Amino acid sequence: MSDPLLLRQGAEELAAPFPPLLAEAEHLATTVLLGEHGRRRPGQGDDFWQFRPALPFDESRSIDWRRSGRADGAFVREKEWQIAQSVILWVDQAASMSFTSLKSGETKARRARLLGLAAAVLLIRGGERVGMTGLRLPPRAGEGQLARIAALLSEDEPADYGAPDAGGMLPHSRALFVSDFLGDLAPVEAALTRAADRGVRGALLQVLDPQEEAFPFDGRTIFESMTGSLRHETLKAGELRDRYLVRLAERKDWLAALAATTGWQFSAHHTGDSAAAALLWLYGALERRG
Known part of the structure; x- marks a missing residue:
């Protein structure tokens, strides 16, 4: 992954057009807003x-x-009552995220990390506390936290597919999970179920490469995982297209249903599309009540 300073610079450039992110606290009785708009509830402020x-x-x-x-x-x-909200971030850093079919070389990993850090920029500028899942980095406010998040997001994990960790989530906080979600879905279900039990609401953003959506393969093709541990060779890749697209659609439907059941939001994003559009969706998803 690129230098943390370059990652942060790109994230700040992406976040610049948007106002401070308004992450809402589910446990408050009334709407709680951030920044100069206030939180619209009497209290300390x-x-x-x-x-x-x-x-x-x-x-x-x-x-x-x-x-x-x-x-x-x-x-x-x-x-007005001004209480900072805690937001926990998980960005998949496993090997599958390093795939790209784009001439620009924009991997799923870079796009996911950029969006995760851009969301952290908006949250922290809005007065929120942001941290990483699994007790890697407790939620804190301030510009210094952005440097720590950028450094952690620059690390890679050796596994083929990542799995979210619901550890470190404070009751009634917010969370953001960014991944291709192409691995085992059981850990995803376990993490969201545990989060829901603690009153945590959040957003799932699935980041995919355009080839993973279109499956433009035909004839003899060798499919191999990014670590080389998984491999499949076929002489008729085109005959797999329909089955693959059905399974991908079923996976998206499952993620959307799981999100709806646990009070989260779900969306899919392609690395060939606008990163700003994805950040705008995150803005609305993390701002949304209940």
Whole structure:
């Protein structure tokens, strides 16, 4: 993988056109918004939210006497509640992600890591805490966390296919999983089920190469995994196309159903398509309530 600084530079360039990501906390009773828009709930914060009539238990120091002087009763000046949300990130770094059929050399790994880090840029700029799954990096805020995330995302894993780890997810937090999801789906189901049990909501983004969608193979073809541990040779690759496309569609349907059941969002993205469009989807998916 490329230098962490180059990865971060690309992620920041991708994130630049978008406003700060608004990741919503599921456990709050009302909508909680970030940044200059506020979180629209009374509590500890710096920004004014609203005036409300004073109640018997309100202390006299909380009463806004200037506003009260313009009315028959006393009014309390309330501020917005500003609480940072924790978001846990998992980006598949296994060998299958290093595949590309594009002349540009854009691998699934680079696109997935770029999108993951770009989402972290938006989240942290919005005041959120971002970390990595599996206790690799606890959620923290601040620009320094971006450098730590970029460094971890620059590492590779030797396995053919990656598996998400639901460890480190705080109750009622948010999560983002980015992978090709072409390996065993059992760990994915286990991770999302565990996350749902803890009230964690999030987004699944499947990143695929255009060839993995189209299956443009015919005649004698040798299919081999990126590590070389899996290999299949056929003289009639074209005859496999229909069966392959059916199985890929079934896999996508399964992921979408699992996401719906656990309260997550699911989408597929191709490395030949706009990265900005995928980031925009992530913006909406992580912002979405319930």
